[in-house]
Amino acid sequence: MGKLCARAYRRFGLTPRGGWIAAIREALGMSQSDLARRLGVVQSSVVKMEKSERSGTVRVETLRRAADALDCELVVLMVPRAPLQETVDRQRLKVYSATINRAAAHMELEDQAVSSDLRQHLLQQAEDEIPDSALWGIGSSGQAPRVRFRDRRWPDTAGPG
Template sequence: MIKQIIRDQYRSKFDQLIDINRIKTPKEGWIRTLRTALGMSSPQLATRLGVSKSQASQMERMEMEDRITLKQLRRVAETLNSDLVYALVPRKPVESMICDRAKQKAKNLVNKTDVQMKLEAQQLSSEQLQRQIELETERLIKELPRDLWED
């Protein structure tokens, strides 16, 4: 019961982030974009960061190339009086991801069982097969076994 409550709390956190996916990173990166919006030159940013002009330019380049560290970004954000927001944002609701995975896993499990039953001349009809997949999917969603995400 407690585990379920905790999972639900985590899921709601992720569901709130879905809209953030609409925000696209500017092609020149956030550092240069914010610096320019503030009317700040690259040498001025370098001075505020306490680094050389080439290091400040390098940070902007590294951000554009996805090579900057979170620590460096946090430092620049602080210097620009900004907050660094870091998140993994699911492309669809967590519940939907769990349902999709459970259905895939259920199909695999039921189909393996069906192969064995065919060998024993106890094959299920397609309706029975679908019903077994539905039941197994429901079970997997309810129990969330540790091996749900194993192939």
């Protein structure tokens, strides 16, 4: 867990202030020396472990060993910030806008209102022509991969003109 993530969890009250290892150890009435003995390490190693958890630099394997010693199950969870299809659609539009005419790219960059019909048309065209495997190949320049499209026209009522 990165430092930013660790701070966010603490900010929203999802992580005990001293970290989970210390909180569970203390709730069990176990000293750092007791935990060290169960882990087969010296007490200073437990101090370091608890400190690394608080700072967000603890390794998953270290957490797994601590969980076992505390008779706990370790659950590592990744939660998407948005629905996965929404993330794919947003990336697909990014790739698509990088390859179509300047007007469409400006519409997306300037966050202009794009009708739901036009958005659906763009997504459908992009979905037909950009495979999922081509969505994430952004190079070191930060630019979306180049994709060639067949010449298609904007819907009569929705496109720039």
